[in-house]
Amino acid sequence: MNRSLRARLVFSFSILVLMVFFLFALFLYLGIERIVIQRVDETLFDKARYLSTLVKVEEGRISFTLSKIDIGEFIGPAAKSYFILRLDTGEILYKSPSLGNKEFPLNQIPGVGKVSYFTIYENGSKKRVVNYHFAKEDELFKDLSFFLPVKKYGFLLQVGRDLRLESDIIKRFIFYLITLAILALLFMALLISKMVELSLSSIKKISYKVKLISEKNLSERVDPERVDVELKELAIAINDTFDRLKMAFExxxxxxxxxxxxxxTxxxxxxxxxxxxxRKKRSQEDYIRYLRDIEKSVNHLSRLVNSILLLSRMDMGREHLKMEELSLLDIIRDALHIISPIAEEKNIKIEYNIENVRFIGDKDAFLEIFVNILDNAIKYNKEKGWVKISNKGFEVVIEDSGIGIPEKDLPHVFERFYRAEASRSRKTGGTGLGLSIAYELIKRQHGDIKIESRVGEGTKVIIILPQ
Amino acid sequence: MRILVVEDDEILANMLKEGLIEEGYAVDVAYSGDDGFYMAESMPYDVIILDLMLPEMDGFTILEKLREKNIETPVLVLTAKDGIDDKVKGLDKGADDYITKPFEFSELLARIRALIRRASGNRSPIIKVKNIEINTASREVYKDGKRIPLSSKEYAILLYLVTNRGKVVSREELMEHIYDWEKSIESNVIDVYVNFLRKKLNKDLIETVRGVGYIIRKDE
Structure with a gap:
């Protein structure tokens, strides 16, 4: 399945917007409903107070007369208002005709002069009802109050109203809200999609450039100034990677x-x-001479091929070093055993003064390192020269009385196929890889190698063994 | 014809010298760029075979410096790189031809002969003067259609005079182009070979210009 960043962003943004909108709508709805109910309650209370004035008590007789104006409101099939007049004991005194045979439930009766409200849900329609508790004094005794205690009658007036109209308004309001929400959502999704595209344009630019950078055109770069600030670091990182890649390729x-x-060659x-x-028949001496030359070339080639293979194995990290405890003295002795025939041929004296140390490393690798360095020390030495090997702990020094290396060549001696002028002539038969191999091998084992030299005086190679 | 080989691989350089001498050329070898430039500058070679990767001065620099000094000796670049860049660079710097290592010796010889022919203004490998015909490719000489065997020195002198026909060639010039540095000989050796040639080929072919040298005249 293709993972589309844009689709995911649009989806999650839409969900977020939807949730925000839903919450907003919910609060709005609740708020409006509350305001509407409050308004209804106010009118109900006014009505109740008005109706209460119509209740009269005279000599213990209670009378209640609706004016003609009020009748239309409470009587008839289209009436939307209802009321019940009770004694505060609950007994019904009067019921508006609009109620028919229904009545409002009698729950808590508020204190005298107080009101309480409740809502009735009844097959889909809502009614809001106010309980108004009031007291009336007998009119007759009012004037005699000075002499006799006034008789008080408690009444409960329940005035209700259908909320159908308000509900309709709210319903319509919710419908508008939902329509608006859907439109807003579509618009937002479109907007977000566009925004995502806009913010991805830098990435598109980068990936276009990256596509351009192939093996043949490694110099192409992403311009960090032409992408968004947030992606600048990515661009720089990509450029750095390609710089390194290009260098490695080169x-x-x-x-x-x-x-x-x-x-x-x-x-x-x-x-x-x-x-x-x-080309023609030749003497036996000529044939022997030719074969000797071929032998020399073949030997050189096989040394070269072995060195190249070793280096490329190391480059690919496929050269497995077998780490074990080694004795410096044993390694030096083995190396001298290999190298001494060459030294004798050139009349070179090798002295060594080793205070033995033990270290961890690969035996073959260290043998190769010492043989390569001793080989150079002999090859680029003077006739009847000397080579001295000594150490101070883990620091081994191989000094020679050779021709030395010019200062300008010193920084390059560990580079592959680098040859200092004096060694450029193929007379010496070197591969130009000996020091590179020694360098790679020793670095790989966390040791170090340094070289100091002066033309005409000799060369000093310092090997730091891994500890 | 005298050839300079500038090549740092001793085995290759020495073998080239041996092979080219067998083919009748006089050959000098330089193992380093500096030696090569010095020799190319101081001796009138007919062809220089130049390796590009050399100790000291590299092949490109030698080419550049030679052309700067107006030394127009044909140069055959011997390169171990088969990149087009090196070939183009070599030719642009004034090389006349190139050959990639490893090469066929016979191809190298053919290219050397072509360079010598081109330098002398001959396009065809067959040169005709009077009743004498020289096939520079097979190194054979015919008189009236009959093959005349010549020694390599006789052939070398004849070839040099024929390629420079119409021009007086001094004994010194002949010696420079026919012998390499290792051999020192008396100038009358040239006279001896010229006499052999006159006997074998045609009495009037090579004329002596008194006090100067020899000439083979162009056909009218």
């Missing part, structure tokens, strides 16, 4: 171009030798 391209050059040599050797 390094890889350069490496491959070097590899191709370094492989093609010895292959050309071999091809040329065989082609020339086979």
């Amino acid at each position: 390094r890889q391209k350069e490496f491959i171009s070097y590899v191709s050059h370094e492989l093609r 010895p292959i050309s040599g071999i091809k040329l030798i065989t082609e020339i050797a086979l």
